[in-house]
Amino acid sequence: MIFCVEDDDGIRELMIYALNSAGFEAKGFPDGESFYEALSEKDPELILLDIMLPGEDGISILKRLRAEGSMVPVIMATAKGTEYDKVIGLDLGADDYLAKPFGMMELVSRVKALLRRARPAGVREVLALGKIQMDTVQHIVLSDGKRVELTFKEYELLRKFMENPGKAFTRDQLRLSVWGDEYAGETRTVDVHVGTLRTKLGRCGDYIKTVRGVGYRLEEGK
Numbered sequence: 700m701i702f703c704v705e706d707d708d709g710i711r712e713l714m715i716y717a718l719n720s721a722g723f724e725a726k727g728f729p730d731g732e733s734f735y736e737a738l739s740e741k742d743p744e745l746i747l748l749d750i751m752l753p754g755e756d757g758i759s760i761l762k763r764l765r766a767e768g769s770m771v772p773v774i775m776a777t778a779k780g781t782e783y784d785k786v787i788g789l790d791l792g793a794d795d796y797l798a799k800p801f802g803m804m805e806l807v808s809r810v811k812a813l814l815r816r817a818r819p820a821g822v823r824e825v826l827a828l829g830k831i832q833m834d835t836v837q838h839i840v841l842s843d844g845k846r847v848e849l850t851f852k853e854y855e856l857l858r859k860f861m862e863n864p865g866k867a868f869t870r871d872q873l874r875l876s877v878w879g880d881e882y883a884g885e886t887r888t889v890d891v892h893v894g895t896l897r898t899k900l901g902r903c904g905d906y907i908k909t910v911r912g913v914g915y916r917l918e919e920g921k
Contacts, residue, residue: 701725701810702743704734704760705776706752710799714747717803718810722859722868722876731755743771745814747806750777750788758787765792772817774809776801826861829919831903833861842903852877853896856889860907860917867916889914 701723705711711727718725728734730753746764750757761773775788778799788796795813797806826833832841838854840847849857855877859868868876870889878888893915897904908916 700741700743701745701747702734702737703727703747704729704731704752704757705747705749706730707749713803714806717807720872720875721807721811722872723807723810729753731760734760742769745772745774745810745817747774747776747810748793750775758791761788761791761793772813774813826858828861828864828917829903829906831857831861831900831906833858842900845901847899847901849896849899852892853899856892856896857900857917860915863917865916865918867910867913869914873914 701718703711703714703718703725705714705727706729708729711729715725715727726737728737732754748757748761752760757775757777761775764771764773772794773792774795774797775793776797776799777788794817795809797809824835826835830843833839835858840849840854840857856873859873859876873889877892893907897907900906906917906919908918910916
């Protein structure tokens, strides 16, 4: 989950739309008060934080987060172009900085890069659902106890499903997440890869469900 703290309704909605289209879950907040309320219930993976906010500004929010021990990655966004604001934010613990106006493709790219850097190096992560196991460090997939050889795109597609069990993705979300923003192919490519992935997973291929009118989701077979 990514939290977007931005008081401009239009910019905030555009940021959320871009992140959702890239396969991320995102929620928006117009001020610090609503942000803190959500933060008390759930820790996000990353925070997009505007400096100029009504009430408590972004710098104060960042300072408070770090003082309370939060290590959630933060990308600061501001209309100010001065080096002073950038330096202050980074000195207080911001992980990256975006100067307005910025493009949505740049936003998504910076989010992806920061999330990759935020993962602890050398930590073995094994994703599991039912009889499917995925070692994301060694890039090994087991289906019903047997090793499965996948292409890079099939692996990334399965990983997207494994990281979000039960969540339905549209074909466009999967295409953007796995193939990237610059891929101009049709969503039919997603259907083809889902088909080959189902075949290679054998009996566990039934875990990949077709959601009529939407796309696909992964859930454990009964």
